[in-house]
Amino acid sequence: MSVREKAATKALLEANDLQVVFKPQSKHPIVALHGLNLSVASGSVTGLVGPDGAGKTTCLRLAAGLLVPQAGAITVFGHDVVREAEKIRPRIGYMPQQFGLYEDLSVQENLDLYADLHDVPMAGRDDQFARLLEMTDLGKFTARRSGQLSGGMKQKLGLACCLVKIPELLILDEPTVGVDPVSRRDIWRIVYQLVQEEGLGVLVSTAYLDEAERCNNVVVMHNGVKLAEGTPASFYERVQGRVYTISPTPNQSVRHLHGEILQRSDIVDASIQSGTVRAVFSSDSGFVEETGGKERRELEGAVTPVAPRFEDAFVDMLQQDGAAVEKLSLDGMQRTQHGVEQGIEERQAAIDVSGLLKTFGAFTAVHDISFSVQRGEIFGLLGANGAGKTTTFRMLCGLLKASGGSIHVAGNNMRKAPSKARSRIGYMAQKFSLYQQFTVSQNLRFYGKAYGLKRDALTRRLDWALTEFDMEDRKDVVTQSLPAGFKQRLAMAAAMLHEPEILFLDEPTSGADPLARREFWARINKFSQEGVTVVVTTHFMEEAEYCDHLLIMAQGQQLAAGTPAQIRQHAVTEAKPNPTIEDAFIMLADG
Amino acid sequence: MAGISYIRLRGFIRKEVLQIRRDPSSLLLGIVMPVILLLIFGYGVSLEPTNVPIALVIDEASPATQELKARFQLSRYFRPVTVHSIPEAVLLMESNHVDGIVHIRSNFSSLMEAGEEAPIQLILNGIDANRARIVEGYIQNAIGMWSERFALQTGRSYAPPVVIEPRIWFNAAANSTYSLIPGLLTLIMTLIGTQLTALVIAREWERGTMEALLSTPISSDEILLGKLVPYYVLGMIGMALSIILGVFLFEVPLRGSLFVLVLLGSIFLIASLGLGLFISSAARIQFVAAMGSVLSAFLPAFFLSGLMFDLKSTPEAIQYISTIIPAKYFVTITQTLFLAGNVWSVLLPASLVLLVMCVVLVVAARKKLGRRLPQ
Numbered sequence: 002m003s004v005r006e007k008a009a010t011k012a013l014l015e016a017n018d019l020q021v022v023f024k025p026q027s028k029h030p031i032v033a034l035h036g037l038n039l040s041v042a043s044g045s046v047t048g049l050v051g052p053d054g055a056g057k058t059t060c061l062r063l064a065a066g067l068l069v070p071q072a073g074a075i076t077v078f079g080h081d082v083v084r085e086a087e088k089i090r091p092r093i094g095y096m097p098q099q100f101g102l103y104e105d106l107s108v109q110e111n112l113d114l115y116a117d118l119h120d121v122p123m124a125g126r127d128d129q130f131a132r133l134l135e136m137t138d139l140g141k142f143t144a145r146r147s148g149q150l151s152g153g154m155k156q157k158l159g160l161a162c163c164l165v166k167i168p169e170l171l172i173l174d175e176p177t178v179g180v181d182p183v184s185r186r187d188i189w190r191i192v193y194q195l196v197q198e199e200g201l202g203v204l205v206s207t208a209y210l211d212e213a214e215r216c217n218n219v220v221v222m223h224n225g226v227k228l229a230e231g232t233p234a235s236f237y238e239r240v241q242g243r244v245y246t247i248s249p250t251p252n253q254s255v256r257h258l259h260g261e262i263l264q265r266s267d268i269v270d271a272s273i274q275s276g277t278v279r280a281v282f283s284s285d286s287g288f289v290e291e292t293g294g295k296e297r298r299e300l301e302g303a304v305t306p307v308a309p310r311f312e313d314a315f316v317d318m319l320q321q322d323g324a325a326v327e328k329l330s331l332d333g334m335q336r337t338q339h340g341v342e343q344g345i346e347e348r349q350a351a352i353d354v355s356g357l358l359k360t361f362g363a364f365t366a367v368h369d370i371s372f373s374v375q376r377g378e379i380f381g382l383l384g385a386n387g388a389g390k391t392t393t394f395r396m397l398c399g400l401l402k403a404s405g406g407s408i409h410v411a412g413n414n415m416r417k418a419p420s421k422a423r424s425r426i427g428y429m430a431q432k433f434s435l436y437q438q439f440t441v442s443q444n445l446r447f448y449g450k451a452y453g454l455k456r457d458a459l460t461r462r463l464d465w466a467l468t469e470f471d472m473e474d475r476k477d478v479v480t481q482s483l484p485a486g487f488k489q490r491l492a493m494a495a496a497m498l499h500e501p502e503i504l505f506l507d508e509p510t511s512g513a514d515p516l517a518r519r520e521f522w523a524r525i526n527k528f529s530q531e532g533v534t535v536v537v538t539t540h541f542m543e544e545a546e547y548c549d550h551l552l553i554m555a556q557g558q559q560l561a562a563g564t565p566a567q568i569r570q571h572a573v574t575e576a577k578p579n580p581t582i583e584d585a586f587i588m589l590a591d592g
Numbered sequence: 593m594a595g596i597s598y599i600r601l602r603g604f605i606r607k608e609v610l611q612i613r614r615d616p617s618s619l620l621l622g623i624v625m626p627v628i629l630l631l632i633f634g635y636g637v638s639l640e641p642t643n644v645p646i647a648l649v650i651d652e653a654s655p656a657t658q659e660l661k662a663r664f665q666l667s668r669y670f671r672p673v674t675v676h677s678i679p680e681a682v683l684l685m686e687s688n689h690v691d692g693i694v695h696i697r698s699n700f701s702s703l704m705e706a707g708e709e710a711p712i713q714l715i716l717n718g719i720d721a722n723r724a725r726i727v728e729g730y731i732q733n734a735i736g737m738w739s740e741r742f743a744l745q746t747g748r749s750y751a752p753p754v755v756i757e758p759r760i761w762f763n764a765a766a767n768s769t770y771s772l773i774p775g776l777l778t779l780i781m782t783l784i785g786t787q788l789t790a791l792v793i794a795r796e797w798e799r800g801t802m803e804a805l806l807s808t809p810i811s812s813d814e815i816l817l818g819k820l821v822p823y824y825v826l827g828m829i830g831m832a833l834s835i836i837l838g839v840f841l842f843e844v845p846l847r848g849s850l851f852v853l854v855l856l857g858s859i860f861l862i863a864s865l866g867l868g869l870f871i872s873s874a875a876r877i878q879f880v881a882a883m884g885s886v887l888s889a890f891l892p893a894f895f896l897s898g899l900m901f902d903l904k905s906t907p908e909a910i911q912y913i914s915t916i917i918p919a920k921y922f923v924t925i926t927q928t929l930f931l932a933g934n935v936w937s938v939l940l941p942a943s944l945v946l947l948v949m950c951v952v953l954v955v956a957a958r959k960k961l962g963r964r965l966p967q
Contacts, residue, residue: 023967065807067965086963090809101796101804103607105614110607117603118808162804172807 013202014041020072033059035225048216049206052514055222057206065095094163098174104148115162133161152386153184173205181385210312236314246277248303270316273546351534358405366392381548382538389557390538427501431508437481452499466494486517506537542583604818622826626780647681647690651698773838774926775899782893784827785864790885793872827861848929860922866953873960893919
């Protein structure tokens, strides 16, 4: 393979003052982009990051010639995307978020189709296919229908289909969402290999902030405008000296410490990372000036200043722009946490599962899963899309019949009497399942009644939900028009109206932006400290840190189980003394 | 407009063919459904009643009445039961066991001997008026034939109340299968042409494959052709099956030219495909597209094309609406070609209207099939 000369980079894409409005004729036009300037250079990776609805996907679709801006101009290879789209299309590769693989076609047939669509001459095809299959590790599966591939393999095949003719500009819309960490690593390896070997330019949007870190150039978007742009490192400066890791004291859980830190008024961001709390303080915080790098006793545990990452700067930037995570009112916490901390000894199992099995015909979706969850714990079920999390979950809630094994939830045998436990559990489905045409309070009232709440109790719980989830001022808003973050809150509120002992949350953070995810976990943490047992599934490996115990699933089987610290232990090496859960997953999956 | 690339088009058509072959629903709708429809309509839903149960009340046993009774018994149109009194027959009628009563009074022979008018009473169940009228015709026919023969034998004349001899042109046996099968061809081609294709573009939108497709160099013309060609072939297979079954199994005569039938069938099929693709590109949701095609193609083809109901007996408004329905013209074409032959005075105007509709629908589908995402 000939490595191209690293010629001087040239601009592949130039966008000036882009304006895009959806449904411009309707009563409520949606402004997707509001004066965006953007440029993408060859031989580099430009990353778009930003919260939900920032306009990332719109921006990529414009670049692919799929949308027309109302104002402003966008040129690719010097051609206008509106007037000269047919000159651009042969030279780009575009992978939409919901990638367009034909699921009833095999891997090879999908590749053939895209090669045909890109007019790839027959002569060079076999070499290119061989190269792509080797890169994506799909060589063994060429005859398999793409619908039967795992989530990670599908995504890699999608990428390969964009590369049948090496494009000059590769446009990827969240290429790694919901993909297992191993495939995620592979996808990025392929992208960087091509950037180096072929000198192509890449425009990529991502929900993973650690991926933004690997881009050559990062564009932070919010509400259709560009907030900032630069190399990932150029963002560090704004939070320099304000980032610390704080370890819990021996008799304190890291979750407890996290909740405590979030209550401080001078905190910008706090997340749990490798068993410690990573905190970003505001620039006017007294904490920053006083410490000057040395450890502080105010927070009991050891406080260490650390080098900033892109993620710290990102949250700080959005906080200033008003897109911030709302500070949770954690009043209830002080009252109850004491009891919970003391009651550790007398905890009993809220959920007990052993030898769980589920088969669909010849396919085994869940194979021999066993675990138990103690009262008041946060238990995480982790894995990539298609690992069997949701199937396991549905069996736990009594929504799906198990093929074998035993399940006890709140003392009830779920295989024999699934309905008995139902009043004691709350369930939030992965897909938003409230009535879109109802207002917030109508939805809550309906769910309250469905759970058998009456008069006073119903009024009391409705008031609680509106206050607790900060929706008082939106209670008469029609659910349909709520922003995504509020829908999430509403769904969770509905699941908690009947004061369940156990809360089941299926992929609550899937599709949520980093800020919404933070808010969500702060809330979960709070409920758990109030004594609610929480079982949650997620495909974000870093979210495992918020759990007390977790089980990592892959292909329907248990890959690892234990506390976050125990799981991280699998990946401790000399080179990496503080691995993440993701490192551990890759280590375990690679065997 | 960019030229059409052979490689792209070939790749796209190959993909469509693979999808059709692997999707049981399209084979079901394209091949199995026509056969089932033909069998149901060919055997089950015959508009011509046979084995009509009737009650014979014959108060007088004479050679003449015996022969009349035998005529009913031997006819394939009737399944007569002989009862002894009118009240008994009425009970049978009320309990829906017979559709008609034929009553011959005790003075029948003597009146006839005397050369006077000898009436035969006929009582019919009028709940299904259409059927009642047909049965009336049969019975009058049977009696008429009998009286003719009787007159010949005896040299005397018998004038029954009135004998109407129905004569239906081109379907001399009044065999409704003959007119149904050609009409069914229209229904089957509508099903394949519109129902099936209405789903295919909406499916690409729903599964997200359209977005990926639109970012490749493929042109709208290529997408349109790529969708038209495979479904045209599938539709023609359905048509061939229907013709073969019709001619060989149901023995419907094909009096016109097969070539003309195939040619005009192609025009109708392409018009149907155009409508299906238009609905599909406009709806973008399979459910909506399916509803749209049922309302705009299948139901009109069934009810407003003259296939099931004679349009001349419908209100004027319905007749006006039916003029914009392609199926109406194709029903006329197929019935003419099968039962009458190459009658150009009928075929030509209908074909011209179909051709115009075909062009309009395909152009509309091409226009709707944008090159960008909805905004």
